[in-house]
Amino acid sequence: MGTINVTGLGKAYKQYPSRVSRLAEWLIPFSKPRHKLKWVLEGLTFLVRPGEAVGIIGVNGAGKSTLLKMITGTTQPTVGSVQLSGRVAALLELGMGFHPDFTGRQNAIMAGQLLGLSVNEVNELMPEIEAFAEIGDYIDQPVRLYSSGMQMRLAFSVATARRPDVLIVDEALSVGDAYFQHKSFERIREFRKGGTTLLIVSHDKAAIQSVCDRAILLKGGRLAMEGKPEEVMDYYNAILAERENQTVSQSVAEDGRVQTVSGSGEASIVDVSILNAREEALKVVEVGAPVTLRVRARINAPIERLVLGFMIKDRLGQPVFGTNTHHMQQALTDLRAGECVDFKFAFNANLGPGSYSVAVALTGSENHLSENYEWRDLALVFEMLNVSCDVFTGSVWLNPVVTIGKEAE
Template identity: 35%
Template sequence: MSSDDIAITVEEVSKRFELYDKPSDRLKQFVMPHLRRLLRATPHDYFREFWALRNISFEVRKGEAFGIVGRNGSGKSTLLQIITGTLTPTAGSVSTNGRVAALLELGSGFNPDFSGRENVYLNGALLGFSRAEMDKKFDAIAAFADIGSHLDQPVKSYSSGMVVRLAIAVQTQVEPDILIVDEALAVGDALFQKKCYRKIEKLLDNGCTLLFVSHDQEIVRSLTSRAVFLKTGHAANYGATPDVLFSYREFLQQEEEAAFLDLQKRSTGGSLNQATTKSYGSREVEILGVEVRAADDTPQTVFYAGDKIKIVVDCVSHVDIVNLNVAFRILSKEGVKVTTWGTLNEDMRLPESSADDMFWNKRFKKGERFKVSFSGACNLGANLYEVQVVVAREYDKFYGNQQVLHWMDEAGHITIILKNKEYVFDGVCDLGLRSTLEQETVAVKKLDMGAGSIR
C-alpha cells in the first residue's frame, strides 16, 4: 500500500510524564542535575516516571473508520492529543495526511469569553479556512448546532450540551479529511447523537477518515472496521474490530471477576476447559456447546424469515449452585445488537406464586449436565447473524448484580433469507404489527358554482 493511501501513521509512539511529590522537587530537577554534572557527580532525578504510552504502532487508511478502546487511564486521550499535535511524544513519530478536525475535551478550542458565533470563525481560521469560506459554511453550522439565539452569547454561559453541539457542528460541517472523536457524543441527548452518527456516516461515505474513541462497544463495533485495545499504555490487541472488542470484554470480565473474590469461595474441584479462544469466565458452570435447530429439531443454519427456530445451550455445573441465568445475544454482521433474551427475562415475568417454576430458583449439583432451549419465530431481516451465549450467576432477580461464569462468542451463525413475493420486509426485524381498515361514510356537500358558495 502506498503512503498516499494512508491517512494516519503512528510509529513506535511512547509518552513519558514526570510526576513530582512536591513543588520544590520540580525546582530541584531544573537546577540540581546541571550542577551535579558541572561537579562531575552523577545526576539524580527528583521525579517518578509514568509512561502513559509504550511503543504504540498502527496505520489508518484513507476513508477508514478506526476505533480505540480501553479503560479510563489506558492512554487513549494521550494518544489522540499526540496525533492531533497538542502533545509531543517522548519517542516515536506520528504523521497525518490531510486536514484534521478533533473533538477531544469538552469545549477545547473555544474561548469562553467569545460568543458562539465568534468561536465558529476562530475555529474555522485554526482549520485553515478564510473568513469568506466560513461565511458560506456558517448557516449549515448554526442549523446543525441548533442552539438558537445562544449563538451570540458568550460560550461560558453555555451548558455542557450546548458546548458539545457547537463543537461537533463546527468540526463536522467543515468536512475534514480526518475526524477524531473522543467520547464527545456521550454528552449530547439521544436525538442529537443520532443526528451526529448520521453525519459521521455521510462523512465516511465521502471518504473522510474517522478515529473514534468510545466506551460504548456497540457503537465502536457498528462504526469501525479495525481497532486497537489499549491497556495501561500498551497495545493489548490490534486488528478487526470484533476480535479487539472480544479482548476488551475479556479483560473487563477478568477485572469484574477479581471484584467478586471477596464475595464467594471458589471451588477447586473439576476439570475446567480453558482452551477456547472465544470464551471466558470462571467456568463454575461451563457451556459445552450451542446448537441452532429448525422446528423439526434438526441442526440448521439457514432460515427463512418467520421460520421457527430453536437455540439449545448445553451446560455442565462444576459446583453446587443456584440463581443461574442462561441467555443469548444475536448480532448482525454489522455488529448491531439485535436482541438479547435469557431465562431470567422469563422469570421476571412470573408472579411470586410461581417461584417453583422459576429457572433462577433451580439448584444444580456438582457434575450435573443440563440443556436450555429457546424456541420461537425468527422474524429477523435478511442478513448474517452471530449468536453469543452466556451463563451467569444473578445475585438479584432483575439483572442488578451479575457474575459471568462462562461467555462464548461466535457460538453459532445463522443466515436469514426472505421468500420473494411471499413474505418481504426491510430492516432489522418484523415487529408483527398488522393493519386494520376503518371506513366511514362522509356526507359530501354540494358545490353550487353559480351561487359561488358551498351548500
C-alpha cells in the same frame, strides 16, 4: 486523502517523591535524576489508511485521550512520531478552545480559524453551522450560558462544516441527546463515503461496529489488540469481567471469524443449537418459523446461583435481541458439580434474511461483569431465509397489517 501514521509512540510523565526532590533537580544542574518516569502510553504503532475508519477503545485510564492529543499535536510525545497528511479536523475535549464570555458565533469564528479556515470562509459557512447545531438564538449568547449538549452541538458543527481529509473525534459526542447523536453519525457516514479518514474514541459498541472498518484496544497504555470491530469488542467485553482465576482466549472458527471465550470455569457450555418442531438442529431457518434455542450446560463446581443469557447478533455484530433467565425470573439455585442443565427458549424467528450469530453466557448475576463462569461469542452461526413472507428489508419481520380507507370528496 488523509492518513495517520503512528510509529513507536510513547508518553511518560515525571514523578517526584517530594517537592524538595523536584526543586533540587531544577536547582542543581548535572546532578542525578531525582524522578521516575510514569509511562501512560508506550510502544504504539499503527497506520490509518486513506478513507479508513478506525475506532479506539479501552477502559478509563487506558490512554485513549492522551493518544488523540498527541496525534493532533496538543500534547508532545516522549518518544516516537506521528505523521498526518491532509486537512485535519478534531473534536477532543468538549468545548476545548471556547471562551465562556464570547458568544457562540465569535467562538465559531475562532474555532474555524484554528482549523485553518479564514474569517471570510467561516462567515460563508455560518448559516450551515447554525442550521446543523440547532441552538437557535443562543448562537449570539455567551458560551457560559450553554449546556454541555449545546457546546457539543456547536463544536461538532464547526469542526465538520467543511469535509476534512481526517476527522478525529473523542468521547464528546456521548454528551449529546439521542437526536443529535444520530444526526452527527449520519454526517460522519457521509464524510466516509466522500473519502474522509476517521479516528474515533467511543465506549459505544454499536457506533464502533457500524462506522469503523477496524478497532484498536488499549490496555494499560499498550496496544492489546487490533482487528475487526466485532472481534476486538468481544475481547474487550471479556477483559472487562477479567478476575482472578479467569481466562480469556480467542480462536479462529471454521468460517474464519474469531471466537472469544472467557470465564472462571465453574460452569461451561456443552452445546448450542436451534431446533425445529421435530427437535432437529437447523443451520438455515425460515423467516417467521417457530424454533427453539437449546443451550446445554455442565456444572463443574458447586454454584449457589446460575443465570443463562443469550444474544442474537447480525452479521456486523450488532445486537438484535438478548435476554437472560434472571430477567425472566428463571434463575437456578444450589447446583451441584456433575449436573447438566438444558435451557430451552421457544420463539418465532422473526428476523430478516441474512447471517446471524448467538452469544451465550453463564453467570451468577444479571450480567457477566461479576461471577462470569463462561462467556462464549459465536457459539452458533445460522442463516435466515425468506421463503413465504412478503418481501421486506431490515433485520426484523414485523408482519404488519395494513388498513386503507378512502373518503369521497
